[in-house]
Structure formats: structure tokens, C-alpha cells
Amino acid sequence: xxxxxxxxxxxxxxxxxxxxxxxxxxxxxxxxxxxxxxxxxxxxxxxxxxxxxxxxxxxxxxxxxxxxxxxxxxxxxxxxxxxxxxxxxxxxxxxxx
Numbered sequence: 001x002x003x004x005x006x007x008x009x010x011x012x013x014x015x016x017x018x019x020x021x022x023x024x025x026x027x028x029x030x031x032x033x034x035x036x037x038x039x040x041x042x043x044x045x046x047x048x049x050x051x052x053x054x055x056x057x058x059x060x061x062x063x064x065x066x067x068x069x070x071x072x073x074x075x076x077x078x079x080x081x082x083x084x085x086x087x088x089x090x091x092x093x094x095x096x097x
Contacts, residue, residue, distance in 0.1 A: 008017065035042035049057065075081075 008021075010018075013021075031040070031042075034040045044053075046054070
């Protein structure tokens with residue numbers, strides 16, 4: 001079963017298992033705190049969205065894909081090309097704010 005819950009017996013957990021569990025719990029609590037204090041935007045899981053929210057997300061995805069496709073088509077018409085070196089440079093460059 002895909003969504004079957006798996007429980008760990010604390011008596012059979014190794015010290016490494018317990019340490020990893022504590023790290024994951026700490027990370028989860030830190031993320032929740034950041035969401036609660038507005039430092040980051042929290043997102044709902046897909047399964048928690050209403051049908052209307054899912055449809056809106058699908059439409060946004062379609063609009064994004066169409067926009068990218070139009071950019072590519074216009075770039076081809078304009079003769080704009082991108083080299084492999086430019087792609088590598090973009091991948092390694094720091095993100096712009």
C-alpha cells in the first residue's frame with residue numbers, strides 16, 4: 001500500500017536512527033516557525049487542496065507552459081540561440097534577487 005503508515009519501535013531504533021529522527025523533527029519545527037513568523041511562505045500539499053484550488057493550479061501551470069512555448073517560438077523567429085556554455089553559466093550563477 002502506497003500511503004501505509006510505518007511506525008518505528010523505539011526499543012529497536014539505533015542511536016543513528018534516533019539522531020536522524022531528531023534532526024528531521026528539528027527541521028520540521030524550524031520550517032513551521034518560519035511559516036508562522038512570515039519568514040517563508042508555507043504551501044499546502046496537493047492532497048490538501050480543494051478541487052477549485054487544484055484547478056487553479058493546473059490553469060496556472062498551463063499558462064506558464066504556454067508562455068514559455070511562446071517565448072521559445074519568438075526567440076526562434078528572431079534568430080536567438082543559446083549555447084551550451086550559456087546554459088552552464090546560468091546554472092552555476094548565483095540566483096538574482
